[in-house]
């Protein structure tokens with residue numbers, strides 16, 4: 143095995159072009175330490191960013207030839223023509239809810255020409271679905287049961303001073319719950335009132351109850367969904383989990399789904415004190431890698447980070463309670479060893495399990511055994527390219543009753559550069575669809591689950607469903623307007639076997655204690671990623687970013703470096719609820735339920 147030579151990598155990356163020199167945002171710590179980060183997705187890039195700003199010497203190794211992980215965008219092979227770049231595609235559309243705070247903080251620190259707030263200014267801010275700049279949406283709960291255009295947005299005004307009054311809180315949540323039902327014709331007052339009660343239970347639950355009780359209960363059982371209407375099951379139970387994080391409500395823990403609902407709720411009802419308040423939804427104004435990831439990588443290079451692409455972490459060499467080195471394997475199968483003071487795994491759980499549960503690693507930190515019980519599911523994107531932009535059903539599209547859990551975002555009116563500047567110049571709209579359930583039967587053109595379909599069958603089912611549901615409202619959703627389509631290349635079809643190279647971790651019931659905390663019992667080994675224990679507790683870019691921050695701080699602590707602490711943001715929760723949460727902690731200790739549990 144050849145020893146890794148940093149000098150050769152410096153030489154190898156010298157021609158890639160560094161960003162113009164600019165002042166460092168944070169004070170650099172004295173006494174550089176060497177950190178090897180494995181995985182250059184959101185989490186790994188955050189670790190690199192925070193530590194490079196504090197004077198650490200950082201090397202990032204990624205198994206792929208491109209950085210950004212699941213958040214990256216990429217070109218459709220063979221689609222470039224006439225000097226234009228390839229049509230842009232992505233693993234899944236990028237939605238930045240208004241309650242995200244860690245991701246925006248990282249984005250603000252990435253310079254972008256003409257933007258005072260760096261790549262953060264590349265996010266389009268959407269105050270509401272039905273925004274004045276024409277961002278609409280469309281939702282369908284069955285054939286002939288769709289609405290399209292500008293959805294209603296009349297969230298009630300919350301009075302923060304009265305949130306500690308249980309009667310007021312319950313009324314406020316009841317009024318707000320009606321907004322979550324999406325299609326006005328289907329609102330079910332009794333069921334939505336009970337949903338509001340469940341939300342009241344969660345938002346007034348103490349941290350202790352969330353960990354000890356709600357992590358062990360499914361979202362489905364918590365909402366008593368089995369006793370409710372199909373519509374409630376599809377919109378409230380299913381879409382709050384499947385549509386956002388690809389986990390079925392029957393197995394998603396309340397402590398994960400509840401966090402999503404809680405964060406959305408306060409983002410809608412209360413402005414965040416200070417300058418960081420953001421509207422409900424934000425989307426990028428161009429392909430993700432172009433307007434975010436690539437400028438980020440340039441900034442990290444400027445800070446001295448070295449990137450080694452096509453290097454897969456294969457094994458760690460553990461001696462007692464320390465990692466002595468790591469073995470990486472390149473695209474040709476050649477192994478090399480990596481020497482560093484600190485080792486950070488920022489790779490997805492499905493790739494990390496083999497490395498982190500090797501016998502020598504487990505001997506030093508038996509708690510990592512829990513990783514074996516973590517689960518992944520499939521959530522992957524299908525790109526649909528249209529000749530003319532959507533006119534009415536543009537914005538967020540959701541087919542609530544489709545067993546494949548279909549959601550989409552149309553991008554023409556979000557992007558600052560015209561879409562016709564890509565491909566052969568004939569595409570003027572991109573509908574980026576997430577398929578979040580792959581093991582349930584289709585319903586429009588096939589009864590097979592997506593996992594058993596061919597590429598063409600998957601496209602046909604999704605396209606036919608969109609045309610059936612929204613075509614009557616929007617003439618652009620018609621076969622004559624279709625240019626082409628492209629399925630996420632992570633999905634491969636080999637000899638009749640369909641595989642997914644990039645599944646998503648799902649936060650199932652009872653898994654909090656099985657997830658790594660960031661630092662491990664091995665003094666110089668750290669685990670980052672969207673799947674470790676975070677306050678966000680949701681597999682997302684925000685969770686991955688927070689995980690990166692936890693690890694960066696842990697490395698600082700281990701190194702004993704007196705640098706500016708790594709800031710870690712929680713989503714905003716009104717402090718007026720602290721009293722009810724303290725009461726809940728007392729009731730839990732006394733064996734009593736939350737005050738809103740009936």
Ligand SMILES: Cc1cc2nc3c(=O)[nH]c(=O)nc-3n(C[C@H](O)[C@H](O)[C@H](O)COP(=O)(O)OP(=O)(O)OC[C@H]3O[C@@H](n4cnc5c(N)ncnc54)[C@H](O)[C@@H]3O)c2cc1C
Pocket residue numbers: 180181182183184185186203204205206208209210211212213233234235236237238453454455456488489490493521522523576645646670671672673681682683684686
């Ligand atoms: C379809 C879909 C849509 C989504 N939509 C959203 C959204 O709208 N908003 C949102 O907030 N989140 C969304 N997410 C979730 C979000 O994309 C992820 O949670 C987040 O990007 C994960 O970041 P990460 O760094 O933890 O992991 P990853 O992004 O998976 O990055 C891990 C990196 O490690 C590399 N790697 C893997 N194995 C090795 C190895 N052995 N050695 C070295 N490198 C390795 C990979 O190549 C990759 O670059 C979506 C996810 C999916 C799948």
